[in-house]
Amino acid sequence: MSQNLNLAQENAFNLARTLMVPVVLFQVDDAFGVMVSSEYDGDEDTIVHEYDPWSPAH
Template sequence: MSHNLDLAQNHAWDLARTLMVPVILFQSEDAFGVMVASEYDGDEDSIVHEYDPWSPAH
């Protein structure tokens, strides 16, 4: 978990490109987390952004 949104966004995009799967950047209280989109079963309102490595723009 990270408390820095910019850092979390960079790590999320890097993880998506490394694994070549969509990942979810989510907020939990005052921290941000990243996980594979297919495994995320949390609150939809907690999602900050989904990073898809196959999308032409992130």
């Protein structure tokens, strides 16, 4: 696992827990992004993972 992916995953999980809303971690080329799931309208194939703070398994 790359260091950038690991950092992106930690930040996505923390953001979901802080905002208490589901967020998606997505990748475009070599960059990662995180945004609220309900606002994501990008390509489904770019989603790495969705973090839901209300789900017992993340």
